Amino acid sequence: MVSAVAFIGSDKVAAANRRGDLLIWNLLSTGDKSPEPARRLVGHTGPINRLLCSPDGKTLISAGNDRAVRFWDALASDGNPGTIVMNDGYRFVGVTEKVAKLPDPPPPVTAKVVEQKPIREFAGHKEWIWGLALSRDGKTLVTGDDSKLVILSDAQKGTEQRRWKVKQWVRALDISPDGKVVVTAEQLPHLSEKEAENGLRGWDAQTGEMKFDASKGLSGGVTTVRFSDDGKYLAFCVGSIDRDGPAGKVFLLNPTTGEKARELTPAHVRGATDLAFHPDGKHLFTCGRDRVVKAWQLSDGAQVHEISLSLQDKGKQGPFTPTLHAVSIAPDGKLLAVADAEGRVVICSLAAK
């Protein structure tokens, strides 16, 4: 299951999965054929939840359930030769309790790759890391985990600057372009909406004191929160736990006060999972459990485009349809990458959209 995706420049894409695999593909020479991965980044031992690339495109940063933040040379091409086998799991077996014979898994795909190790690790967390953000100048890293801990650290030196506790497990976070505010999406997950605790809060990055609490009225767990690069918008989407109906709501907030400015409709069905601002500063993209990528116009909140990703295996349709977990947009704005739980990375062209 592909869980995270990030562009490296506009010609490479990195993607990670729940097993801790982290692969990089070169996109230039692909044509219509699916490319094979070129590099495998070795180090994570558990699900990778978040992945991002530094603004200068030189460093890839990953974090996940093994409690580690790892820094990778995003551009290096040298390393040890290795082999990666894809489709080697049990991924179809999980839903077959009522089926007498288990279907065969898809044929494995073997690829030659260059294996690389991290250039640095940050081990300040003792719990699963779901919050990962880098300041727009690339100097400050903000991370958050399931022990309700947020840590600010120097992204270049790896040294911790300050830490503070928030109210619940951190599911996502971001730091404002001016570096003054950290916004955290928090949750105590539960299948029952009544039992779950959801939060969205703004914190002073210098003191760790709460600046605003936008939790009231949240209809579910926030999956992603993100400032636009110009600081004009703060967007978040809801859908950390699958819910029936149009549960995947997307909102724009006042980035200073946390007050709701606009709800973008129509919502994703069953939950929205990730969002990304387009480099043009005018559009927002979201993806969801409904296997749809939506493009929104920031000026009026209108949905201007929709990409529906059909399933390769139609038998998987239904309430447990594979989710689109994450979305990333290339710095030149021409390509969009989607992390698909069906086990693939989907690259969409935005040139004509």
Add this chain to the structure above:
Amino acid sequence: MHSTEHMSRRSLMRALLTTAGGMAVANWGALTHSQTIAAEAKRSGKRCIMLYMEGGVSQIDTFDMKPGRPTAGPFLPIQTKVNGIQVCEYLPNIAKHADKLAIIRSMKTQSVDHGIGGYHMHTCYPSSQRVPHPEIGAMVAKYCENPDSDLPSFVKIGSGSGLYGAGYLGPQFEPFVVADDGKLPGFANPSVAADVQDRRGELLNFMEERFAEQRPGEPFAAHRTSELRTLRLVKARKAFDVSAEWERAKARYGNGSFGRACFTALKLVEAGVPFVEASHTGYDSHNDNFPVHKANLQVLDPAWASLLQDLQDRGLLKDTLVVWTSEFGRTPAINFQAGRDHFGRAWTIVLAGGGIKGGQHYGASNRDGFEVQDNPVNEGDLFATMYKTLCINPRAKHFLGSRPIWATPEGAKPIEELLG
């Protein structure tokens, strides 16, 4: 009614209810029990607390971990105080009680959907049978209740696990259901003084006794049982009020509904209730299994561990069976939404106390957890084991009309290795 001047209230009620044929009142003070059963109950002194994980709890993410295998998931195993027994990292307090736990890792059960699974794992019979089987709480109420107690004998804290009822045992063994946190409903608070309430109850009993003599039948018995329960509840409500002690206990149990439910269960069995079920909801994680289980286990762990510790400290554990169960397990493989689905082919139930030999695994699943490898245990075997340790004959025969029905299905065998 001049004779009442020479009778205590309890004597009066016993006399009235005995005249009623012994049908209506049990599961509330057992005033209608025969002396033989009463003597047996007193002799066994057995109790049971069932912790029911509603929705289907994942065995691989708790007690049957598969580190290094593709089915493992992200949770890590930790060592317990018993060599060879590991549990999930999010059960650190339970790990300290591993010497008390008999971990059955070879449950192989038939009913893998919620309604039918809940029924099956409460009665040990499939719901497809037309016979209305009683759930285990009703069976324990029948055989283990304290005849001298004013308390209900079968309490369910929360109804999340489903209500399957007393079946052929009759309405007097129906569960008494309270809120998820163990608190009584508002109607339990009397609107008049206790002595006035008592006199009203006696008058009602007297009048309904006369009425019942002319109108035998289960509907009336059920109705009458409800009325009497309400009256008795008003008298016994203090046993459910754990507020004062909860203030000190909540830091250990976890300050939430399930923690309070477990503490209330402790206080109820301490007060003499033979069967209490506390349900912990929210395990049906077809999506997002891991954060959901992680959050649930962090609620379960302190509550369950504190319950075991307090039972032990009070000298109650040796006679109190604590069952950790669910309607089924969850699939070893992880689906496309990071979930695990319903699974009955190889899952885990844990027993402790009540004479169970702790500190052991029983049975095993295979390398990836898809099938039972050693010593399969079915629903009947599990119930035969629980009944035997509770001093209930697993082959106790009951009748529905003239039809004989047994407490466990034919062929069900207690797991002798688990019995002390």
